[in-house]
Amino acid sequence: MKDFYDILKVSPDSSLEDIKKSYRNLSKKYHPDINKEPNAEEIFKEINEAYDTLSDVEKKSIYDNRRHTKNIRFDFTDGFFRKNKNMYDDMFGSWYKHNQYTEFRRKPKPKGENIKVQLELSLDDYYRGKKLRLQYKRNIKCKHCKDDSKNYDFVPKKCDVCVGSGFLNHNNCYICNGVGYVKIPSCTYCKSTRLETVTETVDFNIKQYFDPYKKIVLKGIGHEHKDKDSENGDVYIEIINISPSELGFYVDGGSIFKAADVTLVDCLLGTTLNVIFPDGEEREIEIKAGTRHLENITIEGTGFNIDGRRYASFLKINQMYPLDINDSQKELLLKFKEIEDSK
Ligand SMILES: [Zn+2]
Numbered sequence: 001m002k003d004f005y006d007i008l009k010v011s012p013d014s015s016l017e018d019i020k021k022s023y024r025n026l027s028k029k030y031h032p033d034i035n036k037e038p039n040a041e042e043i044f045k046e047i048n049e050a051y052d053t054l055s056d057v058e059k060k061s062i063y064d065n066r067r068h069t070k071n072i073r074f075d076f077t078d079g080f081f082r083k084n085k086n087m088y089d090d091m092f093g094s095w096y097k098h099n100q101y102t103e104f105r106r107k108p109k110p111k112g113e114n115i116k117v118q119l120e121l122s123l124d125d126y127y128r129g130k131k132l133r134l135q136y137k138r139n140i141k142c143k144h145c146k147d148d149s150k151n152y153d154f155v156p157k158k159c160d161v162c163v164g165s166g167f168l169n170h171n172n173c174y175i176c177n178g179v180g181y182v183k184i185p186s187c188t189y190c191k192s193t194r195l196e197t198v199t200e201t202v203d204f205n206i207k208q209y210f211d212p213y214k215k216i217v218l219k220g221i222g223h224e225h226k227d228k229d230s231e232n233g234d235v236y237i238e239i240i241n242i243s244p245s246e247l248g249f250y251v252d253g254g255s256i257f258k259a260a261d262v263t264l265v266d267c268l269l270g271t272t273l274n275v276i277f278p279d280g281e282e283r284e285i286e287i288k289a290g291t292r293h294l295e296n297i298t299i300e301g302t303g304f305n306i307d308g309r310r311y312a313s314f315l316k317i318n319q320m321y322p323l324d325i326n327d328s329q330k331e332l333l334l335k336f337k338e339i340e341d342s343k
């Protein structure tokens with residue numbers, strides 16, 4: 001691990017002002033346009049790398065933490081431990097605990113962002129399953145970036161305003177802050193975000209009787225992360241709507257329904273209906289005598305599959321009234337009325 005404080009010739013408790021000041025002096029001294037020593041450019045890059053970390057509060061605290069952890073171990077193995085052999089047990093105990101702790105706390109690999117996709121399916125898809133092809137936009141590592149092992153995202157370019165001197169009318173140049181150069185992205189294609197966007201196609205299967213509330217996860221094909229040693233994000237597919245099937249099944253309030261026309265007389269006397277479901281199964285449904293208009297007949301185990309349980313679907317009765325009644329039917333109805341009235 002490079003010692004950024006050493007590189008910038010400041011102590012770890014220096015203020016940001018001191019760090020800036022030292023950086024300004026050093027970067028002027030080693031600027032490749034001024035300093036013709038063969039290693040000047042390398043040192044200049046190191047100075048910038050160090051400044052990039054130490055001038056950023058978040059990066060600095062991560063760096064300080066790592067630096068601190070490393071020093072504890074170093075002191076222990078090469079110094080303290082060897083001089084105090086009789087403290088072996090104590091030290092071993094704490095070293096072991098410390099090690100376990102850092103193992104446990106080890107930062108996971110950086111991961112690219114997940115991609116969310118919303119999908120509309122039909123009840124035919126629910127009952128039969130479906131093969132789908134999805135096109136989506138995804139960030140991948142920029143192929144135009146040069147070797148990024150050193151992470152030099154920005155390269156120095158001589159400041160156009162002060163022509164590299166750092167001064168304008170005896171004041172610090174307002175463009176480069178007196179440094180004499182400005183930072184420009186080393187990759188103009190991705191502006192050094194190290195990511196580019198591509199259109200991707202993926203084929204996947206929607207399972208028969210899928211859980212409509214569960215997101216479908218396609219692992220590892222989400223956005224890539226810019227870092228070399230990183231994991232890809234995932235694709236999350238959310239089903240936001242399920243449209244009716246060709247056979248007239250529809251979703252209402254989270255359940256599956258189908259309307260069924262049943263004559264008044266069948267409703268009064270009871271009957272059985274053969275209903276074909278979109279999965280191709282034909283089921284015999286009993287309509288009990290005295291079934292009313294708009295009554296829902298429960299068909300167990302044929303509805304949605306939620307959290308591993310298959311719920312019921314419903315047949316909604318649409319009672320059909322006889323429209324043209326002939327004389328003999330009328331005669332029977334009058335007889336029917338007569339009996340009803342005398343009850
Ligand atoms: Zn790039």
Ligand SMILES: [Zn+2]
Nearest residue numbers: 159162173176
């Ligand atoms: Zn300038």
